[in-house]
Amino acid sequence: MPFVKINKCLNCGIAHEWLFEGPTLRELRLIKKLTGQSGKEYMQSADDGDPDSLAALIYILHQRDKITVPFDEVDLDFADFDMVETDQEKAEREELEKEAKKVADAKWSAKNGPTRKVASPRKSAATE
Numbered sequence: 001m002p003f004v005k006i007n008k009c010l011n012c013g014i015a016h017e018w019l020f021e022g023p024t025l026r027e028l029r030l031i032k033k034l035t036g037q038s039g040k041e042y043m044q045s046a047d048d049g050d051p052d053s054l055a056a057l058i059y060i061l062h063q064r065d066k067i068t069v070p071f072d073e074v075d076l077d078f079a080d081f082d083m084v085e086t087d088q089e090k091a092e093r094e095e096l097e098k099e100a101k102k103v104a105d106a107k108w109s110a111k112n113g114p115t116r117k118v119a120s121p122r123k124s125a126a127t128e
């Protein structure tokens with residue numbers, strides 16, 4: 001999970017920067033109550049930019065700072081919102097991308113490539 005940055009928050013007017021390494025159990029329960037989604041499903045929809053999921057994220061992050069914003073009023077200026085990968089995440093993502101490329105290359109040459117050796121036909125036992 002990345003750094004979440006807001007320069008001028010529409011909810012409280014200040015600048016935020018949270019290191020969000022994932023929700024705690026209490027936060028997960030809250031997220032479930034707010035969005036009806038649990039763990040993985042929630043993370044996926046937040047990644048996809050689902051508005052309720054993002055609102056829940058902004059909501060729990062504010063709670064971490066002891067700021068309570070009514071959930072229905074949570075607002076966000078997308079132009080002012082940034083999720084920045086940590087260095088470790090960046091390294092992990094690049095590693096994953098490398099792996100994915102290897103797999104894709106292997107698939108491609110399996111399908112198209114002349115680089116694979118064709119197995120030589122087996123001699124039949126009768127000829128020996």
Ligand SMILES: [Zn+2]
Nearest residue numbers: 009011012013
């Ligand atoms: Zn705020």
